[in-house]
Amino acid sequence: MSSAIISSAGVISRSRLSGDYDYHAISATRQQVLSEWNQRRNYLRGSASDWLPTIRSALSAIRDHCGKPDWDGHGEIVVSDEVITNADKIVTTLFTLAQAGTPAPDIVPEADGEICLTWTQDDAQTFSISIGEQGKINFAGQFGHRGSIHGWKPTDTSSPNALESSLQEIAEYLENLYPPVARRRAA
Incomplete structure (x- = not known):
């Protein structure tokens, strides 16, 4: 997912230092972007x-x-x-x-x-x-x-x-x- 999609579709809250982001979609394609974000976020966990x-x-x-x-x-x-x-x-x-x-x-x-x-x-x-x-x-x-x-x-x-x-x-x-x-x- 490109950073352009993220920046135009929503805001990321919480400290970037903690590595724990909450994504709040605000665009017309909210559900699709949020779903893609959730899938990528889970795959980025890198854990068992x-x-x-x-x-x-x-x-x-x-x-x-x-x-x-x-x-x-x-x-x-x-x-x-x-x-x-x-x-x-x-x-x-x-x-x-x-x-x-x-x-x-x-x-x-x-x-x-x-x-x-x-x-x-x-x-x-x-x-x-x-x-x-x-x-x-x-x-x-x-x-x-x-x-x-x-x-x-x-x-x-x-x-x-x-x-x-x-x-x-x-x-x-x-x-x-x-x-x-x-x-x-x-x-």
Whole structure:
């Protein structure tokens, strides 16, 4: 992304010395620029939390292993290409929305043909989403002494902006599990 796009589309706040920037888009192409900024910001983290390629590899393995009926010998339903495509779009969007330092989720194909992503902080703090063909996400979370949540949420995968809007609430639940950490500058 060129600096011309950044300077004409928004402002960067916080000290550049800390390396932690908040980008606030203000142009007509706000959503597109913000989405690109979030993706690039996450790839610039340069840490073990850059988990998107790992999850995409796992989705490919699920496609190979679970693309036929009875894939584990217990009557499982096929994990369809549509489910894999939906999961990839959702994972990509959640990666851009998640706070820096959010670890990779566990990814598991389910017997009903859906894909489950689970983030676990400890025994009392976990959050899972289940992605299928129906255009919705089923979710459940336990957040220790802060309570629990469960439900479903429709997703709109028609465009990146629509999907990002659909997943804002899910990203907030992830932030409950992995709140932003204040960074201190070295002396």
